Amino acid sequence: MGQLQLVEGDFDAFFSVPFRCYGPASPFVSLMRSDLERSLNPTRNPLFARFGTVTYFTAHRNGLPVGRIVAHIHHESNRRHDLRRGYFGFFDCADDREAAGLLLHAAESWVGESGCDEIAGNFNLTAMQQIGVVTEGFEHPPYTDMHYNPPHIPRLLEACGYLRSFPMRTWETIVPPTDPEPLLGPAQRAALQDQDIRWARVRRRGFRDTLEHIRLLLNESFAKNPMFVPLTPEEFLFHTQEMMWIVDPRITQLAYRGEELVGVVVCIPDLNPFLRSTRSRLGLATPWHYCRFRLRRRRAVILFLGVKPALANAGLGGAMLYRLTGDLRRAGYTHVGGTWIADANASSLKQVERFGLRPLHGLHLFGKRLAT
Numbered sequence: 001m002g003q004l005q006l007v008e009g010d011f012d013a014f015f016s017v018p019f020r021c022y023g024p025a026s027p028f029v030s031l032m033r034s035d036l037e038r039s040l041n042p043t044r045n046p047l048f049a050r051f052g053t054v055t056y057f058t059a060h061r062n063g064l065p066v067g068r069i070v071a072h073i074h075h076e077s078n079r080r081h082d083l084r085r086g087y088f089g090f091f092d093c094a095d096d097r098e099a100a101g102l103l104l105h106a107a108e109s110w111v112g113e114s115g116c117d118e119i120a121g122n123f124n125l126t127a128m129q130q131i132g133v134v135t136e137g138f139e140h141p142p143y144t145d146m147h148y149n150p151p152h153i154p155r156l157l158e159a160c161g162y163l164r165s166f167p168m169r170t171w172e173t174i175v176p177p178t179d180p181e182p183l184l185g186p187a188q189r190a191a192l193q194d195q196d197i198r199w200a201r202v203r204r205r206g207f208r209d210t211l212e213h214i215r216l217l218l219n220e221s222f223a224k225n226p227m228f229v230p231l232t233p234e235e236f237l238f239h240t241q242e243m244m245w246i247v248d249p250r251i252t253q254l255a256y257r258g259e260e261l262v263g264v265v266v267c268i269p270d271l272n273p274f275l276r277s278t279r280s281r282l283g284l285a286t287p288w289h290y291c292r293f294r295l296r297r298r299r300a301v302i303l304f305l306g307v308k309p310a311l312a313n314a315g316l317g318g319a320m321l322y323r324l325t326g327d328l329r330r331a332g333y334t335h336v337g338g339t340w341i342a343d344a345n346a347s348s349l350k351q352v353e354r355f356g357l358r359p360l361h362g363l364h365l366f367g368k369r370l371a372t
Contacts, residue, residue, distance in 0.1 A: 067093035086111025088121035136362030143337035171338035187315025
């Protein structure tokens with residue numbers, strides 16, 4: 001098959017791998033090149049400035065990139081969850097057992113040299129971003145913030161000694177033509193009628209203050225979730241500051257009690273059609289593609305739903321989803337997706353079932369014990 005070579009830190013090759021290996025017919029959609037590059041830059045991403053270390057590799061056969069992988073360690077996650085774990089992420093590869101083995105061995109060696117005794121992935125780059133390896137639903141195109149890979153990726157991982165764990169699913173539904181009455185039990189109706197709840201929308205004016213309210217609520221509501229690490233203001237702003245330009249204020253729900261944010265549904269237009277049209281690169285035609293996308297956007301994605309823990313059983317989550325459904329319909333959206341939920345998360349699964357979401361992709365983490 002020709003000569004195989006491992007290269008560290010070649011971003012041009014790293015970015016090109018899935019385009020070369022999967023082809024234009026694949027449902028895979030890359031992050032915008034500039035966003036991916038700054039996320040992997042340890043001097044720009046505050047995650048690595050304070051809490052972690054990172055590197056990335058590409059495999060080249062006969063001089064052409066045929067695979068890629070990120071290796072990283074989140075020291076605060078290991079401290080918080082009492083682990084010695086390293087992670088791999090952005091594992092994309094041709095159906096090439098030798099190239100996959102070379103990349104995975106490089107990631108294993110790199111995290112092992114830092115004292116880790118296990119490795120798991122995909123983790124791109126925290127539990128609040130894209131995680132998992134798609135193991136079902138390969139025919140379905142992903143929404144924004146959903147990981148996608150073709151069927152040979154889990155096969156390559158298993159061939160290299162990796163085991164599946166932590167099953168998850170992404171979700172999708174058609175926006176119903178009428179308000180979904182099954183969402184409204186007594187608690188949800190009471191939340192909608194609560195005079196102490198003030199409903200608001202994301203606006204460009206005061207956007208940074210709103211983001212800080214969302215961060216605080218996210219950290220509080222997700223505190224007990226597996227693998228979660230509270231986000232610092234710097235980390236959260238790093239990943240969300242450009243959301244101001246893509247958010248559709250008609251479809252994000254904010255619920256305040258007094259001046260305190262007690263519930264949020266962050267829902268944004270699915271950007272993947274736009275990213276696909278630009279091949280995830282900024283260029284002279286990017287503004288034209290974006291204007292065209294705004295006129296045609298019909299899919300939205302729920303990035304997360306958070307409720308103040310003290311109100312977790314007060315019907316606020318269902319009330320927000322009920323309001324969101326009407327907002328999506330009035331704004332012209334026809335489909336809505338939901339990012340990953342673990343199969344073990346019974347309360348969230350109950351919520352999505354009532355909302356009418358159906359499984360889109362099945363995913364797993366793939367892990368391996370390392371020799372010490």
